[in-house]
Amino acid sequence: GAVVSQHPSWVICKSGTSVKIECRSLDFQATTMFWYRQFPKQSLMLMATSNEGSKATYEQGVEKDKFLINHASLTLSTLTVTSAHPEDSSFYICSAYPGQANSPLHFGNGTRLTVT
């Protein structure tokens, strides 16, 4: 149980285009979803926290107009990288939280974004 599906697993796009990444909790409802960015050989950087039906909360230094997050339902959150640039190339990972305090986060398998 507790499966989180994230897709695409990898995407290559041209500079200036937008890319949407989907994160779905398949067998549970996620009150909160988190989006992370991971640079090579580095830890996870929390980008934003999204709760169903409300605006996402962005971490300091993350441009909310560049990284649009929509949490449309209790099982789906999307991250759209708008007007992508090569420096946006990274590994993006979503996670979903069922809402119980003793529950771990459940992670998607990540999306490797390459902007050319």
Next chain:
Amino acid sequence: AQSVAQPEDQVNVAEGNPLTVKCTYSVSGNPYLFWYVQYPNRGLQFLLKYITGDNLVKGSYGFEAEFNKSQTSFHLKKPSALVSDSALYFCAVRVDRDDKIIFGKGTRLHILP
């Protein structure tokens, strides 16, 4: 402020030997502690958690972790390492009544054949 420290960037262990990956934390409140493992180009997989109760927690793939309140530590251990255990390991903490989980910077574990 809440924080998690993984003091070792990398740990090398010979196959068959016991392994330990260190984690210490600093929180105000009751901690919920977690260990995750990440394989290349994949998301994180949950290994084990400490919420309350026994200080020794057993998890997936033969891993265990020991909660030590006085030392504010939650070290990950395994009695006999496998080459397939080579991966990136993250310690994480959540404070009760808070959704946000704080991650350590990760420790890369190399098991040498």
